[in-house]
Amino acid sequence: MKRVKMLAGNWKMNKLNRELAGFFATFFESVGWYRDETISDRIDVLFAVPATLMAQAVPLAEPNGVRIAAQNIHWESAGAFTGEISLPMITEAGVTATLIGHSERRQYFAETDETVSRKTKAALNADVMPIVCIGETLDQREAGLTQEVVSRQVKAALEGIEDPKDLVLAYEPVWAIGTGRSATAAQAQEVHAEIRQLLRAKYGQSIGSSIRVLYGGSATPSNIEDLLSQKDIDGALVGGASLKPDDFAKMVRAGL
Numbered sequence: 001m002k003r004v005k006m007l008a009g010n011w012k013m014n015k016l017n018r019e020l021a022g023f024f025a026t027f028f029e030s031v032g033w034y035r036d037e038t039i040s041d042r043i044d045v046l047f048a049v050p051a052t053l054m055a056q057a058v059p060l061a062e063p064n065g066v067r068i069a070a071q072n073i074h075w076e077s078a079g080a081f082t083g084e085i086s087l088p089m090i091t092e093a094g095v096t097a098t099l100i101g102h103s104e105r106r107q108y109f110a111e112t113d114e115t116v117s118r119k120t121k122a123a124l125n126a127d128v129m130p131i132v133c134i135g136e137t138l139d140q141r142e143a144g145l146t147q148e149v150v151s152r153q154v155k156a157a158l159e160g161i162e163d164p165k166d167l168v169l170a171y172e173p174v175w176a177i178g179t180g181r182s183a184t185a186a187q188a189q190e191v192h193a194e195i196r197q198l199l200r201a202k203y204g205q206s207i208g209s210s211i212r213v214l215y216g217g218s219a220t221p222s223n224i225e226d227l228l229s230q231k232d233i234d235g236a237l238v239g240g241a242s243l244k245p246d247d248f249a250k251m252v253r254a255g256l
């Protein structure tokens, strides 16, 4: 089963509306996007942006076949949840995907396996593509718990989900995020292969083989080719390097 590679930028709490037009102009030019009509069929590109940027980013990205994603959502569609954002709100802005359970949300904002599971179900019900993030901390890796932690997180996120639709998983070892210390391609592949096994066990060979698993954590133009050459790595979730249009363009080209 051929999986289309995905390069997803995660802008975290960065950028202002006034930077968007310049960013996307440089990015598309640098990829060579307008010179090759087939690019948007050969790779999925997406940017997870802060809520204030969604409405202006969508018309700059979507007409070129690039998705804009949220970085987090609430599982309820409306209500007394000060500071939260709902699926109808992001879809109204033209957003078609969302990160769920990023380790920064688990670490600083009390996201748990249970809230990840609720959000994942809500996103699928709303036809919004969930990109569910999982990954072990350094302590867990050093204690030999990587497989156990990742497996628990994957199972919890997918519990009760019979049809995963276009769900994407992102394996992001916490110790590799924003540290400049990426997992080696072999370290990442080992965990990706285990995740692939779990997916096949749960959904069967065909669906289990079609779900994309991205790697995230200090992915850059210099290590992306190595990472993408691994059998079970279907793309990358990119923080720091996605803020620089030329760097991210190089990474997209590596995925073509």
Ligand code: PGA
Pocket (backbone or CB within 6 Å): 010, 172, 176, 177, 178, 179, 180, 216, 217, 218, 219, 237, 238, 239, 240, 241
């Ligand atoms: P990084 O972030 O590429 O800056 O390490 C990745 C992420 O947090 O998604």
